[in-house]
Amino acid sequence: MNIGIIGIGYWGPNIVRNFATNPRVDNIVCADLREEALQKIKGVFPAVEITTDVDAVLTNPELDIIAVVTPVDTHYDLALKALQNGKHVLIEKPMTTTSEQAEKLIALADANKLSLHVDHTFIYTGAVRKMRDIIQSGELGAIRYYDSVRVNLGLFQHDINVIWDLAPHDISIMSYLLEEKPISVQATGARTPESDVEYVGYLTLNFASGVIAHFHANWLSPVKLRQTLIGGTSKMIVYDDNEPSEKIKVYDKGIEVTSREGAYKQMIQYRTGDMWAPKLDNLEALSFEINHFLDCIEKGIPSDTDGRAGLDVVRVLEASSRSIQENGKPIPIG
Ligand SMILES: NC(=O)c1ccc[n+]([C@@H]2O[C@H](COP(=O)([O-])OP(=O)(O)OC[C@H]3O[C@@H](n4cnc5c(N)ncnc54)[C@H](O)[C@@H]3O)[C@@H](O)[C@H]2O)c1
Incomplete structure (x- = not known):
């Protein structure tokens, strides 16, 4: 070729x-x-x-x-x-x-x-592919939330805001991991007085099932954070891309909610089990x-990341820009 x-x-x-x-x-x-x-x-x-x-x-x-x-x-x-x-x-x-x-x-x-x-x-990192295996095996149970932070003292871009610059990574990872597609986006952000583009942005994606995903992107953070939490009904994942080897940790933690007949209050029991860090493929993505x-x-x-996967991400970004213009109003995707 x-x-x-x-x-x-x-x-x-x-x-x-x-x-x-x-x-x-x-x-x-x-x-x-x-x-x-x-x-x-x-x-x-x-x-x-x-x-x-x-x-x-x-x-x-x-x-x-x-x-x-x-x-x-x-x-x-x-x-x-x-x-x-x-x-x-x-x-x-x-x-x-x-x-x-x-x-x-x-x-x-x-x-x-x-x-x-x-x-x-x-999508081609060992960490993301391992998380997909874990989620598809059903180990996490039903997904309840997805929460991701990608911040550092970043290079200010002139043509795109921080959401268009950094969030494509996280939106594409989320789309690859979760089967359900988001239906609407709410976004807010802030600019410096001299600039036309946001340097910090917060993005909330809503799903028909009630699942919620949140993304925080920032070019003005003193430290570099690359963290994602994925909460399931059985287990939860913490993915830290800054970790040199144990990038993924799977926590056997959660809650059991019970409501006894005749009792008005729900009972919440906390479950704290083991944590494990799966071995990851280290090949360059x-x-x-x-x-x-x-x-x-x-x-x-x-x-695995064809034009349609690219389009899904652009649709979320486009809706996020409209939402920022409209002060965080939910904007349907697509
Ligand atoms: N996949 C990733 O992890 C990743 C990481 C960084 C950047 N990117 C993406 O890569 C792209 C480039 O980003 P970058 O950080 O390298 O930008 P950059 O500004 O450092 O480099 C862009 C280069 O393109 C050249 N260029 C501009 N217009 C051109 C044209 N019409 N024809 C030929 N050359 C032209 C410029 O001279 C420059 O050398 C962006 O889309 C960015 O989002 C992806």
Whole structure:
């Protein structure tokens, strides 16, 4: 397979490295508008070709796959042109700036039998895949809530707010773990007086079953926190991505609520059992992900994070922006 990679900024070199070290990949062409970014990647991977002519890469008949690793507002145009030229596409998160754009890319990929893969990297970590196994085994019981924090002293983006920047990770993880889809979103956030975008955001997703999910994203935290709590009726998970090895802990804790006949008050009994930390696969997520993407292209099947998974995330983000504008009003999704 021959790969074109567009956008060699902060994240692009990780995509280049993981394609370059994959034995199924033959040639790589890197494109960026900045010559210095190209010279830098050439210094690390002398075998890659480099060019500032992005159009020539999108239309190059030798290339099978185009990876779009540029800022969000450029994703749609670049991916559209790649698909129109018969390329399979890997597109960064969040997939597009509107759900309409995402729908158009999905339709075009489907019509031309091309793979459209969204880089929701966390789905390919050992931790997230283990949590899915645990949840699907029924060990947690029925899910009651999902609560996630992703904060640090982050790079302020100019074009997107903190929810569009950080929450795609958590929304995609939640969508992969929970079978039920959210029906509405409430969001609030704050901006600095000088900026047009929120640096802190709180997002609540409501589900028809009564389950609730909450996300907290912040570029202005003095410490880096990456924590998720998933509460089930039988057990609960604490996922801490900052932990070097024991990223997941499963707690056998919970409550039993009983109401005796004739008694008006409910009785709550607390259960505190063992905690265990499952062993996790340590393979680099992007390496696993790229192999999975190449498998899906070969077999003609959708990847675990295909265009539809990307669209689901964009729909939540879009509704969150509307909710912020309307002071936290619940906005239906989709
Ligand atoms: N999956 C992840 O974990 C992850 C992590 C970080 C960033 N990202 C995503 O990757 C994308 C890029 O983020 P980044 O942090 O690397 O941004 P960045 O600003 O560091 O790099 C973007 C690069 O794209 C180039 N570029 C911009 N417009 C271009 C165009 N039209 N044609 C060619 N090159 C162009 C810029 O010159 C720059 O080198 C974003 O969508 C971001 O959300 C994903």
